[in-house]
Amino acid sequence: MGTVKEAKLEQLEMKREAYQLIINGQRMDSSSGETFTTYNPATGEPVATIAKASKEDAEKAVEAARHAFDKGKWKLFPLNKRARTLNKIASIMRSRFNELVELEILDTGKSLSAAQGQVMQAIEDFEFYAGAIVGHRGAVNNVPGQFQNITEKEPVGVCAQIIPWNYPLMMAAWKVAPAIAVGCSVVVKPATLTPLTAIVLGEICIEAGVPEGVVNVIPGAGSEVGNYLVEHPNVDKVAFTGSTPIGKDIMAKASQTLKRVTLELGGKSPSLVFNDADIDAAVDGSLFGIFYNTGQSCEARSRLYVHEDIYESFMEKFVEKAKKLSLGNPFAKETHIGAIINKGQLDVIDGYVQSAKEEGATIALGGKVANVEGYENGFWYEPTIITGVNHDMKVVKEEIFGPVVVVMPFSDEKEAIRLANDSEYGLGSAIWTTDYARATRVSKQIQAGIVMVNCPFSAFPGTPFGGYKQSGFGRELCIETLDLYTETKSIVSYFGNRPLNPFGV
Numbered sequence: 034m035g036t037v038k039e040a041k042l043e044q045l046e047m048k049r050e051a052y053q054l055i056i057n058g059q060r061m062d063s064s065s066g067e068t069f070t071t072y073n074p075a076t077g078e079p080v081a082t083i084a085k086a087s088k089e090d091a092e093k094a095v096e097a098a099r100h101a102f103d104k105g106k107w108k109l110f111p112l113n114k115r116a117r118t119l120n121k122i123a124s125i126m127r128s129r130f131n132e133l134v135e136l137e138i139l140d141t142g143k144s145l146s147a148a149q150g151q152v153m154q155a156i157e158d159f160e161f162y163a164g165a166i167v168g169h170r171g172a173v174n175n176v177p178g179q180f181q182n183i184t185e186k187e188p189v190g191v192c193a194q195i196i197p198w199n200y201p202l203m204m205a206a207w208k209v210a211p212a213i214a215v216g217c218s219v220v221v222k223p224a225t226l227t228p229l230t231a232i233v234l235g236e237i238c239i240e241a242g243v244p245e246g247v248v249n250v251i252p253g254a255g256s257e258v259g260n261y262l263v264e265h266p267n268v269d270k271v272a273f274t275g276s277t278p279i280g281k282d283i284m285a286k287a288s289q290t291l292k293r294v295t296l297e298l299g300g301k302s303p304s305l306v307f308n309d310a311d312i313d314a315a316v317d318g319s320l321f322g323i324f325y326n327t328g329q330s331c332e333a334r335s336r337l338y339v340h341e342d343i344y345e346s347f348m349e350k351f352v353e354k355a356k357k358l359s360l361g362n363p364f365a366k367e368t369h370i371g372a373i374i375n376k377g378q379l380d381v382i383d384g385y386v387q388s389a390k391e392e393g394a395t396i397a398l399g400g401k402v403a404n405v406e407g408y409e410n411g412f413w414y415e416p417t418i419i420t421g422v423n424h425d426m427k428v429v430k431e432e433i434f435g436p437v438v439v440v441m442p443f444s445d446e447k448e449a450i451r452l453a454n455d456s457e458y459g460l461g462s463a464i465w466t467t468d469y470a471r472a473t474r475v476s477k478q479i480q481a482g483i484v485m486v487n488c489p490f491s492a493f494p495g496t497p498f499g500g501y502k503q504s505g506f507g508r509e510l511c512i513e514t515l516d517l518y519t520e521t522k523s524i525v526s527y528f529g530n531r532p533l534n535p536f537g538v
């Protein structure tokens with residue numbers, strides 16, 4: 034195990050100096066000369082040194098993006114040419130697939146299979162929007178004869194795009210691809226913990242022929258440069274993925290300049306397993322639903338409700354299979370579960386589990402920091418299943434963002450729906466049933482942006498991703514996203530024979 038890890042680090046050592054800001058098509062150090070270090074959560078070892086953007090750099094990036102948008106050619110390019118450029122980005126990413134996967138694993142500690150799937154999806158996002166943009170268009174509307182009304186979709190302008198640490202490259206792709214597809218310019222602010230792949234994506238955009246200033250990447254502190262972008266009068270839109278408290282802060286601050294805002298925030302997504310479900314499929318899907326990406330997913334199905342008739346048989350299989358999940362070398366194919374992003378998050382997770390114990394819940398599996406051989410200095414938590422819970426408990430109400438699931442029985446469909454909707458969040462949800470009528474009925478009543486019916490995942494390029502309630506608003510990964518990066522312009526024309534004289538003077 035050690036050798037794989039060391040080899041990877043050695044390889045990266047050679048690339049270290051390359052992690053700079055990208056502003057106006059140039060790689061550069063920060064104006065202050067400051068840098069910061071990222072650490073591999075699996076080992077605790079340093080991964081790379083990165084230029085740390087200051088407000089001054091954020092200002093330069095906004096100026097570059099503004100200039101590119103107001104004076105540059107990107108938004109005037111024929112659609113096919115922009116589409117070709119997006120496809121070129123995808124093809125360069127494909128040719129650097131292994132490098133992107135490796136960087137993502139080193140920066141996040143996630144497992145190989147998770148990183149591979151996410152890098153592949155990031156590539157496909159660019160391909161999807163290369164196709165989608167060609168069909169994105171305005172409308173001809175019904176107006177009285179002799180008038181004509183068309184609507185055009187115009188790019189919204191300069192977009193600040195603020196990225197979380199849990200899916201660093203995929204979230205960057207979800208934001209950059211649709212924005213530049215419609216002709217916007219972007220300033221990307223990656224998470225401080227995981228900036229590497231977003232920086233490489235910025236380099237790839239330039240290599241693919243995106244003009245200077247259209248894609249800028251400024252790793253730096255959220256409270257400093259993130260906030261600066263949110264308040265900047267020359268930024269037209271903020272697209273944010275991250276925690277609900279920061280999302281609220283961003284929305285309040287962005288209101289001062291009436292920026293367009295889209296927010297993809299936290300979740301506490303429910304899974305409902307009915308007594309007519311295929312139990313094995315529900316067990317496998319629910320395991321993946323919570324433990325994928327080490328539970329550090331906004332749409333993690335972290336509340337599991339199982340019909341009382343099948344509760345015991347379901348739980349027996351669920352716990353048995355959870356025991357088989359392996360933690361360890363993230364680069365190994367056999368590893369199911371990677372590391373926790375850092376010590377702070379590890380403590381948060383353990384704090385929640387301790388609170389559940391204090392409130393009288395039962396730990397059916399796990400419940401403590403994991404000791405992973407060879408990775409003693411990394412941050413690991415045992416896959417954890419908690420039973421004997423109720424809706425007053427913190428572990429049931431709050432987002433934990435770790436490999437921890439709470440399980441409760443229910444007695445009928447009505448109760449299941451009530452429990453599922455009893456949350457301030459509304460991002461994902463899952464229904465396990467073989468009754469199509471029930472699946473349809475329950476889907477309609479769930480307050481969530483996403484319903485997965487007998488399905489362990491939902492995020493394909495083309496499927497809308499986003500939340501109800503305090504999980505945010507706006508949708509990413511779909512055609513509708515293009516509308517959220519555009520303004521609608523209505524053009525009304527008169528083609529009558531006689532000039533109009535509405536005042537009659």
Ligand code: NAP
Pocket residue numbers: 195196197198199200222223224225226253254255256257258259260263274275276277279280282283296297298299300330331332432434460499500504505
């Ligand atoms: P976070 O603390 O909210 O940070 C997200 C991003 O915002 C980071 O780039 C962060 O920069 C930046 N930021 C922090 N404070 C800021 C401020 N005052 N102004 C502007 N930007 C600021 O979230 P996180 O800890 O990275 O990610 C975990 C959370 O994201 C979870 O709650 C999860 O549910 C949510 N999430 C949601 C989705 C979704 O699609 N709905 C997807 C993934 C994650 P720094 O890194 O420098 O702090």
Ligand code: MG
Pocket residue numbers: none
């Ligand atoms: Mg944070």
